[in-house]
Amino acid sequence: GTLAAGAASAAEGNPANLPPNTPEWAKSLGPGVIEEAYGTRSRHETAVRRYVPWLTQDRQSSVSFTPLAEMHGIITPSGLHFERHHGGVPDVVPADWRLMIHGLVERPLQFTLEDLKRLPSVSRIHFIECPANGGMEWRGAQMSGVQFTHGMLSCSEWTGVPLKALLAQTGLRPNASWLLAEGGDASLMTRSIPLAKALDDVILAYGQNGEAVRPQQGYPVRLVVPGWEGNVWIKWLRRIELGDRPWYHREETRHYTDLMPDGRARKFTFVNEVNSVITAPCPEKPLRGKPGFVEITGLAWSGVGRITRVDVSVDGGDSWRSAQLQEPVLGKALTRFRIPWEWQEGQRAFLQSRAMDETGRVQPTMATLRKARGVESIYHKNAIHTWLVEPDGTVVNVQIDA
Amino acid sequence: GTLAAGAASAAEGNPANLPPNTPEWAKSLGPGVIEEAYGTRSRHETAVRRYVPWLTQDRQSSVSFTPLAEMHGIITPSGLHFERHHGGVPDVVPADWRLMIHGLVERPLQFTLEDLKRLPSVSRIHFIECPANGGMEWRGAQMSGVQFTHGMLSCSEWTGVPLKALLAQTGLRPNASWLLAEGGDASLMTRSIPLAKALDDVILAYGQNGEAVRPQQGYPVRLVVPGWEGNVWIKWLRRIELGDRPWYHREETRHYTDLMPDGRARKFTFVNEVNSVITAPCPEKPLRGKPGFVEITGLAWSGVGRITRVDVSVDGGDSWRSAQLQEPVLGKALTRFRIPWEWQEGQRAFLQSRAMDETGRVQPTMATLRKARGVESIYHKNAIHTWLVEPDGTVVNVQIDA
Amino acid sequence: QPGGDRAALYRPFPLPQGGGAAGPFAAWPAPPGAAEALPRPIAGIGRPASPQEIAGWDIDVRGDGEGLPPGRGTVKDGEELFVQQxxxxxxxxxxxxxxxxxxxxxxxxxxxxxxxxxxxxYWPYAPPVFDYIRRAMPYATPMTLSNEExxxxxxxxLHLNELLPEDAELDAEKLKAIRMPNREGFVLEARPDTPDEACMSGCRQGRPVTVTMDSRQFVQPGSDSGFSEPQ
Amino acid sequence: QPGGDRAALYRPFPLPQGGGAAGPFAAWPAPPGAAEALPRPIAGIGRPASPQEIAGWDIDVRGDGEGLPPGRGTVKDGEELFVQQxxxxxxxxxxxxxxxxxxxxxxxxxxxxxxxxxxxxYWPYAPPVFDYIRRAMPYATPMTLSNEExxxxxxxxLHLNELLPEDAELDAEKLKAIRMPNREGFVLEARPDTPDEACMSGCRQGRPVTVTMDSRQFVQPGSDSGFSEPQ
Ligand code: HEC
Ligand code: HEC
Ligand SMILES: [Ca+2]
Ligand SMILES: [Ca+2]
Ligand SMILES: [Ca+2]
Ligand SMILES: [Ca+2]
Ligand SMILES: [Ca+2]
Ligand SMILES: [Ca+2]
Ligand SMILES: [Co+2]
Ligand SMILES: [Co+2]
Incomplete structure (x- = not known):
C-alpha cells in the first residue's frame, strides 16, 4: 500500500516535499514581514487578463477580460478587473485632479480630491459589466471560454460620495433633467445620464476594494452607476454638466445603442438585464480525469435589483434544479451560485444556468432573445449560455436549438 | 475673481493641468489594455504595511500592520493585509501541497489542492484580528496612529471548503472532541481547536478576495476561524489531527493565554470580543486646515456575531450619538460606521467609538477593562479608544480617566 | 408606459411633453422630487468655478448644436488637414x-x-461629429486642433458622406441645419421585451438537444481566444 | 456555566466530567450532535493516508506526553548541542x-x-518543550535535529530551569513525570467579564476629561511608530 501510494504521489509532486517527508519550506525561514510593504500574489498563480487581438486595431481603444473561471466568491481582485479604454490609461496626478460641476446648477463649483474625501461617503458592492459582454455570441458560439464570453464583468466594493451629495453642494436649477459626465482621458469620454438615476444611487468612487480606485478603473475618481452598462461609469471623471435634455454624443448614438432587425436602433438602453453564467465547469475548467462529484458554480447578476433564484440544467434546458445562492445576496452585485452534480466519464451533458431577479425578470434563451432583437444589437446579450460537456470531460462553448 | 482663483489653484497643483487648461493626460494616449495583465495600483498611492522594529528581534517572527487610516469600506486590499509570521513566509509549491487529516477519524486521508477545490465551497466575508492587536496600549497610550493601535486587523472575502465537509470525508470517531491544526511553515505552527467550532463555521480557505490566498496569508490554504483570534487561523495548513483533548502546545500556553493580576492565566480565550475604532480623524488623518464638516468614520467588529450599534462621542464619553452602519452588516465581519460632525479651529475634542453586538456585549472603557484584567494580559484588548483633537487639528493617541 | 412599473426601471426618465412627437431636441422634464432628494449642502467644501475656468473645460456640443463655438472651416481646408492628420x-x-x-x-x-x-x-445628428473630433481626434494627439480646424x-x-458640397464652408448655424440620413433611426429603450418563463421539467417536450453552433470551428476550448501579451 | 448562554459563545466546548478537578489530562467529551453535523461524504475525493505517511508528519507531542517518540538524551549532550546551535x-x-x-x-x-x-x-507542562524544539528550533533550520538530540x-x-539535575538523562517517561512550576497556573476563559453599559448622555456626571497618558511622550502623531523598510 505504502509503496504504491508513494508512486502515485511522485506523479503529482516532488516526493521530497510529500508525506512522510518534511517539505523544504518547513526546514528554513522564509522572508519576513514587509518583504513586500505592498504585497503581490504568489509566484505560482498565473490568472491574467487577456485581450483578443482581432477585436480591435490597437490596445488603447480596446478591451481585456476578467478570467472568471479563476475567481472565487463575488469580489473581483482589482488586478484582474477587466479593462475597457478608448484612449489608454491616463496617468492622472491626484494633486492636479479637479471635478467641475456646472450647467443648470445654482453654484458652479470645482472640487479637489481632498474636498471629495471630506464629504459624506458610502460603500457599496456592485458589479460592473460592459454592455458588449458576450456581444461576440449574438450570431453564434465563437469564443473559447468564459473569460471571453462573459469576462467584461467584475464586482468590487466601491467607496465614494453619492452624486446627490455633490449636487447638494451646487444646487439644481428646477429644469435640470439630464447630466453629462465627462472623463479626463484622451477620449474625454462623455455620456448623458438622466437626473433620476443620478439622484438615486450613483456614486463618485475613489475607493475600490478598500484602496484607491485602480488606474485602469478610473483613478482617482470614477462614476459608479449601479446596474447600468459599464460605459456610463465614466472613468477619470473630470466634469459633470447639468442640462435639460440628453446630449446625443457619439457614445450614446454611434455606440451603445442597440440595432434592431428593422434597421432602427434603441437608445438609452442603460440597464444590464438579469444574467448568469456557469464559471465551473467551463472550457477553462474541464472535467477531464475528474469523474464523480462536481460542484457546478457560477455568477448571476441583475441591473435592477437582487437575484432571487438561479436554476441549473445539465440536459440543455429540459429539466432544472434551483441552485444555492451565497449570502449576502446584494442588489446590483454579483451573486455566486452553487449546485452539486454527478458526472461520469462517457457522459455528454449540456450545462445551463437561468437567473431570476426580484422584479421577476427571467433570463431568456438565445432563441427568444434573437426573436426579440435579431443578431446585430451588439449590446445587452443576457441569454442563457450553454456549455457542452463531452464524454471525455472537455467543455465546449456551444449554442443549441433553444 | 478669476485671477485669485488661479493663484489659489497654483498653490495646490500644476496650473497647466487645471481648468481652464486641458490636462496633459487628455492630450496623449496612455498605455493600453494588458499593459498589466495582472494589475497594480497607481504609482501615486503610497499606503504601506509597516512594522515596529522594537517589537521583535527580526522580521521573520514578527508583525506588520494594516494602514487602517487609508482603507475604504470593509474589504482590506490583500496587498495591505497585516502580516504575522513565526518563521517567515514559506514558498509552498501548490503541486507539492498536501493536507493530511488523521487521528480520531474513521478514514485517515490526504488531499491535494485539486481535491480541495473539487469539494463543495462557501464564501464568507470575515475579519481577522491578531488577539495582540492594541496589546501595546494596555499600560498606556504609546503608539502614533491607528495603524499601530489597531492595524493587526483585516477583512476579506474568504472562499474554501467548510471543515465539516472534510471531516465528512474522513468520518469522526465518537470520542473526537478537539483537533490540532498544523501549519507547514518553518514554525510548523500548531493550535488546538474545539470540535464544536470546527463543525460550526470553520473554513479551509484557498480564496481571498476573489483570487488565491496570498502567500503572507497562508497560500495555498489557510484556516478561517470566524471571530476567533488570528493565531488559530493556521496558515500554510498541512495537517489536522483529531483528538479527545487539547494539546496544550506552546502557542496556547506560553502565548495566547491571558495573564491576570493574580498571576494565573486564562486559557482557550479564543474570541475577539466586540470592538471598534475611529479611523478618521486619527493621528494619520488630522484635521489641520480643515475646519467645518467632518465625517467621522471607523470600523466595528465582534467575534460572536453582528454589530448592532456604534455610538460616537466627541467629548470623551460624556455624551454619545449612534452612528450610521454601512450595509451589509455581516456577522464576524468589519462594519463601517459613519457620523457627521462639525469641528472648528481652536476646538479641543476627545473622540471615542463604542460598539455593541447582537449578543448585547458593549465595548468597555480602558478603566473597566483594566479593573477586570490588569495590564499584563497582552491579548484581547477591546477597550474604547480615545483620539484627542488638538485646537490646531492635530490628532493624538491618548488615554483618559475612564 | 408600456410594460408598466417594471418598464420604468429600464427608462427612469419622464419623457418630453408629447413624447417622440416633440422632436429630438425638446427639453425633457425634470424628474419629480429632484429638489427634495438633495441633502443639505455642507459649507466650505468646493470652490466656485469661474466662468473662464468653466469655458476651458465646457467643450461639449449637444445633438442640437448647443455649445458649438464661433468659427468656420471649409471642406477644402478640411481635406488638407484630413490627409495630413x-x-x-x-x-x-x-x-x-x-x-x-x-x-x-x-x-x-x-x-x-x-x-x-x-x-x-448611423449618426443621427451632425453637431456631435464636431464634438467628437474636437474631444478625441486625432487619436494620439486629441485637443490639439483649433475650432477652425x-x-x-x-x-x-460630412462632404465625404455626401452631406456637404465640395465648396462648402461650415459654421455653427450650417452644422445645426444638416439633416443626417439616420435622424429618425432611433427609438426609445423597449425592454423588458422577452417573456418571464421558467419551466422546471419536461421543458423540451421530448425534443433531443441539437447543437446549432460549436465554437470549436474557430478555437479550441481553453484560453485560445485571447492573449496576455501584445500580439 | 457562569454567564449562561452567552458564556457558551466564548467557551464552545463541553468540559471534562468533573471539570477542572478531573485534572488537565482528562479526556474532554465530544460536543453533542457531532456525527449528525457532518454532511454526507463524497466518493473519490481524498486518498488514504498510509501509516508510514502519517508517521512522518504526526510529530506533535501533547501536554500529557502522548506522541513522545522513543529515544533519550542527557543534559550533558544537550549542553554541547545548545552551545553550538x-x-x-x-x-x-x-x-x-x-x-x-x-x-x-x-x-x-x-x-x-x-x-x-x-x-x-510559565509553561504548564514539560512535553511541549520537546514538541516545540523539535518542530521549530533551531530557528533557521528547524526539523533538522534527531529525536535523541x-x-x-x-x-x-529543563536543567537550566532547575527542573533536572546535571547528570540526568531524559526519555518519554521521565519527561512526562516532570511537574512544571506553573502547572496550576491556568484557568478557563472567563469572559464576558465586563458590564454591558451604554450611557448616552451626562455620562461623566460633570467630571472634566483628564488625560492619563499621552502618546506624544514617545512618538509624534502620524506614522512615526513604524517603518515600511527594514531598520
Ligand atoms: C492613429 C489612428 C487615428 C488617427 C490618426 C485618427 N483617428 Fe479618428 N479614430 C481612430 C479610432 C481608433 C477611433 C475609434 C475610437 C474609439 O471609439 O475608441 C476613431 C474614431 C473617429 C471618428 C468616429 C467614427 C465613428 O463613427 O464612431 C471620427 C469622426 C474620427 N475618428 C475622425 C478623425 C479625424 C477627423 C482625424 C484627424 C484629425 C482622425 N480621426 C485621426 C483612429 C484615428
Ligand atoms: C537564530 C535565533 C535562534 C536560534 C539559533 C535558536 N532559537 Fe529558539 N527561539 C528563537 C526565536 C525567535 C523564538 C521565538 C519564535 C516565535 O515565537 O515566533 C525562539 C523560541 C524558542 C523556545 C520557546 C521559548 C518560549 O518560552 O516560548 C525554545 C524552547 C527555544 N527557542 C529553544 C531553542 C533551542 C533548543 C535551540 C537550538 C536547538 C534554539 N532555540 C535556537 C530564536 C532562536
Ligand atoms: Ca468621507
Ligand atoms: Ca446600451
Ligand atoms: Ca468547489
Ligand atoms: Ca487568546
Ligand atoms: Ca456645455
Ligand atoms: Ca499526534
Ligand atoms: Co466605443
Ligand atoms: Co507567538
Whole structure:
C-alpha cells in the first residue's frame, strides 16, 4: 500500500516535499514581514487578463477580460478587473485632479480630491459589466471560454460620495433633467445620464476594494452607476454638466445603442438585464480525469435589483434544479451560485444556468432573445449560455436549438 | 475673481493641468489594455504595511500592520493585509501541497489542492484580528496612529471548503472532541481547536478576495476561524489531527493565554470580543486646515456575531450619538460606521467609538477593562479608544480617566 | 408606459411633453422630487468655478448644436488637414484602413444582415461629429486642433458622406441645419421585451438537444481566444 | 456555566466530567450532535493516508506526553548541542541575547507588575518543550535535529530551569513525570467579564476629561511608530 501510494504521489509532486517527508519550506525561514510593504500574489498563480487581438486595431481603444473561471466568491481582485479604454490609461496626478460641476446648477463649483474625501461617503458592492459582454455570441458560439464570453464583468466594493451629495453642494436649477459626465482621458469620454438615476444611487468612487480606485478603473475618481452598462461609469471623471435634455454624443448614438432587425436602433438602453453564467465547469475548467462529484458554480447578476433564484440544467434546458445562492445576496452585485452534480466519464451533458431577479425578470434563451432583437444589437446579450460537456470531460462553448 | 482663483489653484497643483487648461493626460494616449495583465495600483498611492522594529528581534517572527487610516469600506486590499509570521513566509509549491487529516477519524486521508477545490465551497466575508492587536496600549497610550493601535486587523472575502465537509470525508470517531491544526511553515505552527467550532463555521480557505490566498496569508490554504483570534487561523495548513483533548502546545500556553493580576492565566480565550475604532480623524488623518464638516468614520467588529450599534462621542464619553452602519452588516465581519460632525479651529475634542453586538456585549472603557484584567494580559484588548483633537487639528493617541 | 412599473426601471426618465412627437431636441422634464432628494449642502467644501475656468473645460456640443463655438472651416481646408492628420488611419476618403474605423459607407445597410454603422449611415445628428473630433481626434494627439480646424475637418467628413458640397464652408448655424440620413433611426429603450418563463421539467417536450453552433470551428476550448501579451 | 448562554459563545466546548478537578489530562467529551453535523461524504475525493505517511508528519507531542517518540538524551549532550546551535540567540544559559527569547527566569514574577513568561515560570507542562524544539528550533533550520538530540536539548533546557539535575538523562517517561512550576497556573476563559453599559448622555456626571497618558511622550502623531523598510 505504502509503496504504491508513494508512486502515485511522485506523479503529482516532488516526493521530497510529500508525506512522510518534511517539505523544504518547513526546514528554513522564509522572508519576513514587509518583504513586500505592498504585497503581490504568489509566484505560482498565473490568472491574467487577456485581450483578443482581432477585436480591435490597437490596445488603447480596446478591451481585456476578467478570467472568471479563476475567481472565487463575488469580489473581483482589482488586478484582474477587466479593462475597457478608448484612449489608454491616463496617468492622472491626484494633486492636479479637479471635478467641475456646472450647467443648470445654482453654484458652479470645482472640487479637489481632498474636498471629495471630506464629504459624506458610502460603500457599496456592485458589479460592473460592459454592455458588449458576450456581444461576440449574438450570431453564434465563437469564443473559447468564459473569460471571453462573459469576462467584461467584475464586482468590487466601491467607496465614494453619492452624486446627490455633490449636487447638494451646487444646487439644481428646477429644469435640470439630464447630466453629462465627462472623463479626463484622451477620449474625454462623455455620456448623458438622466437626473433620476443620478439622484438615486450613483456614486463618485475613489475607493475600490478598500484602496484607491485602480488606474485602469478610473483613478482617482470614477462614476459608479449601479446596474447600468459599464460605459456610463465614466472613468477619470473630470466634469459633470447639468442640462435639460440628453446630449446625443457619439457614445450614446454611434455606440451603445442597440440595432434592431428593422434597421432602427434603441437608445438609452442603460440597464444590464438579469444574467448568469456557469464559471465551473467551463472550457477553462474541464472535467477531464475528474469523474464523480462536481460542484457546478457560477455568477448571476441583475441591473435592477437582487437575484432571487438561479436554476441549473445539465440536459440543455429540459429539466432544472434551483441552485444555492451565497449570502449576502446584494442588489446590483454579483451573486455566486452553487449546485452539486454527478458526472461520469462517457457522459455528454449540456450545462445551463437561468437567473431570476426580484422584479421577476427571467433570463431568456438565445432563441427568444434573437426573436426579440435579431443578431446585430451588439449590446445587452443576457441569454442563457450553454456549455457542452463531452464524454471525455472537455467543455465546449456551444449554442443549441433553444 | 478669476485671477485669485488661479493663484489659489497654483498653490495646490500644476496650473497647466487645471481648468481652464486641458490636462496633459487628455492630450496623449496612455498605455493600453494588458499593459498589466495582472494589475497594480497607481504609482501615486503610497499606503504601506509597516512594522515596529522594537517589537521583535527580526522580521521573520514578527508583525506588520494594516494602514487602517487609508482603507475604504470593509474589504482590506490583500496587498495591505497585516502580516504575522513565526518563521517567515514559506514558498509552498501548490503541486507539492498536501493536507493530511488523521487521528480520531474513521478514514485517515490526504488531499491535494485539486481535491480541495473539487469539494463543495462557501464564501464568507470575515475579519481577522491578531488577539495582540492594541496589546501595546494596555499600560498606556504609546503608539502614533491607528495603524499601530489597531492595524493587526483585516477583512476579506474568504472562499474554501467548510471543515465539516472534510471531516465528512474522513468520518469522526465518537470520542473526537478537539483537533490540532498544523501549519507547514518553518514554525510548523500548531493550535488546538474545539470540535464544536470546527463543525460550526470553520473554513479551509484557498480564496481571498476573489483570487488565491496570498502567500503572507497562508497560500495555498489557510484556516478561517470566524471571530476567533488570528493565531488559530493556521496558515500554510498541512495537517489536522483529531483528538479527545487539547494539546496544550506552546502557542496556547506560553502565548495566547491571558495573564491576570493574580498571576494565573486564562486559557482557550479564543474570541475577539466586540470592538471598534475611529479611523478618521486619527493621528494619520488630522484635521489641520480643515475646519467645518467632518465625517467621522471607523470600523466595528465582534467575534460572536453582528454589530448592532456604534455610538460616537466627541467629548470623551460624556455624551454619545449612534452612528450610521454601512450595509451589509455581516456577522464576524468589519462594519463601517459613519457620523457627521462639525469641528472648528481652536476646538479641543476627545473622540471615542463604542460598539455593541447582537449578543448585547458593549465595548468597555480602558478603566473597566483594566479593573477586570490588569495590564499584563497582552491579548484581547477591546477597550474604547480615545483620539484627542488638538485646537490646531492635530490628532493624538491618548488615554483618559475612564 | 408600456410594460408598466417594471418598464420604468429600464427608462427612469419622464419623457418630453408629447413624447417622440416633440422632436429630438425638446427639453425633457425634470424628474419629480429632484429638489427634495438633495441633502443639505455642507459649507466650505468646493470652490466656485469661474466662468473662464468653466469655458476651458465646457467643450461639449449637444445633438442640437448647443455649445458649438464661433468659427468656420471649409471642406477644402478640411481635406488638407484630413490627409495630413487623419488619413493614416481612416483612409484618404474616410474608408478606414485595416481595422481603424470607416467614416463613410453603410447607407441602406442597417436593416440587412451586414449593417455598417458610420457617420453617413448611423449618426443621427451632425453637431456631435464636431464634438467628437474636437474631444478625441486625432487619436494620439486629441485637443490639439483649433475650432477652425475642427470645423474644416467636420466639413470634409460630412462632404465625404455626401452631406456637404465640395465648396462648402461650415459654421455653427450650417452644422445645426444638416439633416443626417439616420435622424429618425432611433427609438426609445423597449425592454423588458422577452417573456418571464421558467419551466422546471419536461421543458423540451421530448425534443433531443441539437447543437446549432460549436465554437470549436474557430478555437479550441481553453484560453485560445485571447492573449496576455501584445500580439 | 457562569454567564449562561452567552458564556457558551466564548467557551464552545463541553468540559471534562468533573471539570477542572478531573485534572488537565482528562479526556474532554465530544460536543453533542457531532456525527449528525457532518454532511454526507463524497466518493473519490481524498486518498488514504498510509501509516508510514502519517508517521512522518504526526510529530506533535501533547501536554500529557502522548506522541513522545522513543529515544533519550542527557543534559550533558544537550549542553554541547545548545552551545553550538542555540546559544547564539538564547545565550549560553538560556538567558536570552538581545531580544531573542529567554528560556529561564521569571519564576515568582507572574503576579508582579513585571511578569516574565519562560519555560520555568510559565509553561504548564514539560512535553511541549520537546514538541516545540523539535518542530521549530533551531530557528533557521528547524526539523533538522534527531529525536535523541531533541531529548538532550529538552533535558538541558529543563536543567537550566532547575527542573533536572546535571547528570540526568531524559526519555518519554521521565519527561512526562516532570511537574512544571506553573502547572496550576491556568484557568478557563472567563469572559464576558465586563458590564454591558451604554450611557448616552451626562455620562461623566460633570467630571472634566483628564488625560492619563499621552502618546506624544514617545512618538509624534502620524506614522512615526513604524517603518515600511527594514531598520
Ligand atoms: C492613429 C489612428 C487615428 C488617427 C490618426 C485618427 N483617428 Fe479618428 N479614430 C481612430 C479610432 C481608433 C477611433 C475609434 C475610437 C474609439 O471609439 O475608441 C476613431 C474614431 C473617429 C471618428 C468616429 C467614427 C465613428 O463613427 O464612431 C471620427 C469622426 C474620427 N475618428 C475622425 C478623425 C479625424 C477627423 C482625424 C484627424 C484629425 C482622425 N480621426 C485621426 C483612429 C484615428
Ligand atoms: C537564530 C535565533 C535562534 C536560534 C539559533 C535558536 N532559537 Fe529558539 N527561539 C528563537 C526565536 C525567535 C523564538 C521565538 C519564535 C516565535 O515565537 O515566533 C525562539 C523560541 C524558542 C523556545 C520557546 C521559548 C518560549 O518560552 O516560548 C525554545 C524552547 C527555544 N527557542 C529553544 C531553542 C533551542 C533548543 C535551540 C537550538 C536547538 C534554539 N532555540 C535556537 C530564536 C532562536
Ligand atoms: Ca468621507
Ligand atoms: Ca446600451
Ligand atoms: Ca468547489
Ligand atoms: Ca487568546
Ligand atoms: Ca456645455
Ligand atoms: Ca499526534
Ligand atoms: Co466605443
Ligand atoms: Co507567538
Amino acid at each position: 487623419c488619413a493614416a488611419c481612416h483612409g484618404d476618403f474616410g474608408e478606414g484602413l485595416e481595422r481603424w474605423p470607416a467614416l463613410i459607407g453603410g447607407r441602406g445597410s442597417l436593416n440587412t444582415d451586414q449593417p455598417r454603422r458610420t457617420i453617413g449611415s 475642427v470645423y474644416a475637418l467636420t466639413a470634409y467628413v | 542555540c546559544a547564539a540567540c538564547h545565550g549560553d544559559f538560556g538567558e536570552g541575547l538581545e531580544r531573542w527569547p529567554a528560556l529561564i527566569g521569571g519564576r515568582g514574577s507572574l503576579n508582579t507588575d513585571q511578569p516574565r513568561r519562560t519555560i520555568g515560570s 531533541v531529548y538532550a536539548l529538552t533535558a538541558y533546557v
